[in-house]
Amino acid sequence: MQRMMWVIAMVAALGAGSATAAQAPPPVPPSGAADAQGVVDVNSATMVQLETLPGVGPRTAERIVDYRRDQGGFKKIEELMNVRGIGERSFLKLRPLVTVGASAGDAGEGR
Numbered sequence: 001m002q003r004m005m006w007v008i009a010m011v012a013a014l015g016a017g018s019a020t021a022a023q024a025p026p027p028v029p030p031s032g033a034a035d036a037q038g039v040v041d042v043n044s045a046t047m048v049q050l051e052t053l054p055g056v057g058p059r060t061a062e063r064i065v066d067y068r069r070d071q072g073g074f075k076k077i078e079e080l081m082n083v084r085g086i087g088e089r090s091f092l093k094l095r096p097l098v099t100v101g102a103s104a105g106d107a108g109e110g111r
Contacts, residue, residue, distance in 0.1 A: 041101040042080065043073045054093050060085045074100045 040049055042064060050061035063083045068074060077100050081091050 039099045041099050043101045055090050
């Protein structure tokens with residue numbers, strides 16, 4: 001009987017722990033790369049922040065950073081499809097989660 005009570009207590013504790021974890025808010029990338037809704041700015045995000053996006057691993061994050069450096073930043077989010085590994089299907093998943101802030105090329109133009 002004592003063993004049965006212990007098993008019931010453990011199951012209850014594990015169930016409560018998983019419910020708590022399920023209700024926890026998703027992690028938000030550090031400030032500077034995300035806005036209040038957690039949208040990632042592809043022109044300022046670090047590789048680690050980019051990897052929080054669905055389908056973006058270390059290699060794709062590196063390609064995004066390389067593209068940003070080589071092209072002077074992203075001017076519109078559709079340019080993500082120019083990055084190897086991001087096709088239309090991947091882009092459609094990323095679209096609501098990313099934004100394009102001021103690119104490095106726009107900084108000194110005074111427009």
